[in-house]
Amino acid sequence: MSKVLVIAEQRDGRLKKSTFELIGASAAAGNETHVALLGEGITGLAQELAHYGAKKVHIADHAGLKFYTSEAYSKVLFPLIQSLSPSVIMASHTPTGRDLMPRLSAKLNVGLASDCTQLAFEGDQIKVRRPVYAGKATVEVEFLGSGPRMATVRQNALGVPKPDTSKTAEAAPISVDLGKIAAQVTEVVKGTSARPDVTEAAIVISGGRSLKNAENFKILEETADVIGAAVGASRAAVDAGFRPHRDQVGQTGKVVSPSLYIACGISGAIQHLAGMRTSKVIVAINTDSEAPIFQLADYGVVGDLFTIIPLLKEELKKIKEH
Numbered sequence: 001m002s003k004v005l006v007i008a009e010q011r012d013g014r015l016k017k018s019t020f021e022l023i024g025a026s027a028a029a030g031n032e033t034h035v036a037l038l039g040e041g042i043t044g045l046a047q048e049l050a051h052y053g054a055k056k057v058h059i060a061d062h063a064g065l066k067f068y069t070s071e072a073y074s075k076v077l078f079p080l081i082q083s084l085s086p087s088v089i090m091a092s093h094t095p096t097g098r099d100l101m102p103r104l105s106a107k108l109n110v111g112l113a114s115d116c117t118q119l120a121f122e123g124d125q126i127k128v129r130r131p132v133y134a135g136k137a138t139v140e141v142e143f144l145g146s147g148p149r150m151a152t153v154r155q156n157a158l159g160v161p162k163p164d165t166s167k168t169a170e171a172a173p174i175s176v177d178l179g180k181i182a183a184q185v186t187e188v189v190k191g192t193s194a195r196p197d198v199t200e201a202a203i204v205i206s207g208g209r210s211l212k213n214a215e216n217f218k219i220l221e222e223t224a225d226v227i228g229a230a231v232g233a234s235r236a237a238v239d240a241g242f243r244p245h246r247d248q249v250g251q252t253g254k255v256v257s258p259s260l261y262i263a264c265g266i267s268g269a270i271q272h273l274a275g276m277r278t279s280k281v282i283v284a285i286n287t288d289s290e291a292p293i294f295q296l297a298d299y300g301v302v303g304d305l306f307t308i309i310p311l312l313k314e315e316l317k318k319i320k321e322h
């Protein structure tokens with residue numbers, strides 16, 4: 001059994017699903033699971049973390065933590081880690097986790113395994129697996145030396161456990177003194193999209209260059225709306241201005257791991273595969289039966305997406321209605 005510290009992520013008072021995945025995985029392995037919860041007006045979220053297996057929630061509720069900055073967050077987390085001495089520290093491999101964890105690992109002078117897709121707790125040790133070479137291979141990482149083992153974990157890689165609302169956690173407020181802060185976020189201007197983010201959605205429907213223009217992405221959006229999916233895109237579609245960069249899946253875009261990934265008119269270049277290879281089920285629709293995406297797909301449809309997608313939408317609607 002290890003003492004594990006999960007760094008929770010919340011936005012606008014809503015906890016991220018990926019935080020529940022980490023807590024669930026730690027608690028399921030019988031670990032003493034602590035959670036650090038930072039932000040402003042977030043104290044009320046502590047019990048929700050308990051439903052997934054948090055034993056103790058360390059809460060830093062402070063106006064200076066309203067918006068994430070690595071400087072302010074690490075000023076709170078560093079002393080907490082020193083006093084708690086966890087064996088393992090985990091965060092989600094989100095933009096926040098990717099920014100914060102390297103700073104903390106440098107301050108603690110310990111190693112960090114990033115973008116892990118599998119975890120195995122062994123006593124107070126942890127072994128992790130992470131994809132390398134754009135997902136072409138997977139390495140197992142063991143930590144050497146002393147000090148906490150640190151890992152960021154890919155979203156949707158572990159799965160969210162069923163919450164148990166009868167569980168409660170000890171809430172431990174942290175007294176926050178941020179001192180002098182060099183840079184501060186004063187405002188966050190949100191994008192206009194009401195759709196789920198590709199990294200969080202259970203289903204992603206992505207389109208490529210073959211969609212030909214931004215307008216044609218409507219057929220993907222309409223299908224996505226039927227099943228609550230997010231809409232993603234290849235880099236070629238993004239570079240052509242069909243979709244914003246936030247929707248790009250791949251090596252230089254976002255890494256997704258949904259239950260279902262539907263690639264529409266996407267060739268399957270290695271840089272695209274790097275961003276969606278760990279999806280649980282992959283469906284590809286492509287006119288070219290030799291397209292590389294079919295080598296990875298669980299289900300392949302050789303055909304014109306402009307014919308297939310509307311048919312798929314109608315079938316999905318029928319399933320939804322029944």
Ligand SMILES: Cc1cc2nc3c(=O)[nH]c(=O)nc-3n(C[C@H](O)[C@H](O)[C@H](O)COP(=O)(O)OP(=O)(O)OC[C@H]3O[C@@H](n4cnc5c(N)ncnc54)[C@H](O)[C@@H]3O)c2cc1C
Pocket residue numbers: 207208209210233234235236237248249250251252253254264265266267268269270271272275285286287288291303304305306
């Ligand atoms: C450093 C670097 C980083 C990169 N990062 C990324 C990244 O993050 N994400 C990414 O996606 N790419 C990335 N790329 C680009 C990548 O190499 C490919 O160029 C890109 O993924 C191709 O996009 P695509 O599949 O939409 O287009 P194409 O390769 O042009 O493929 C279009 C596909 O659509 C099919 N098709 C055409 N018409 C239809 C139709 N009507 N119905 C069905 N199928 C049809 C074709 O058969 C073809 O397979 C990167 C490249 C480099 C060099």
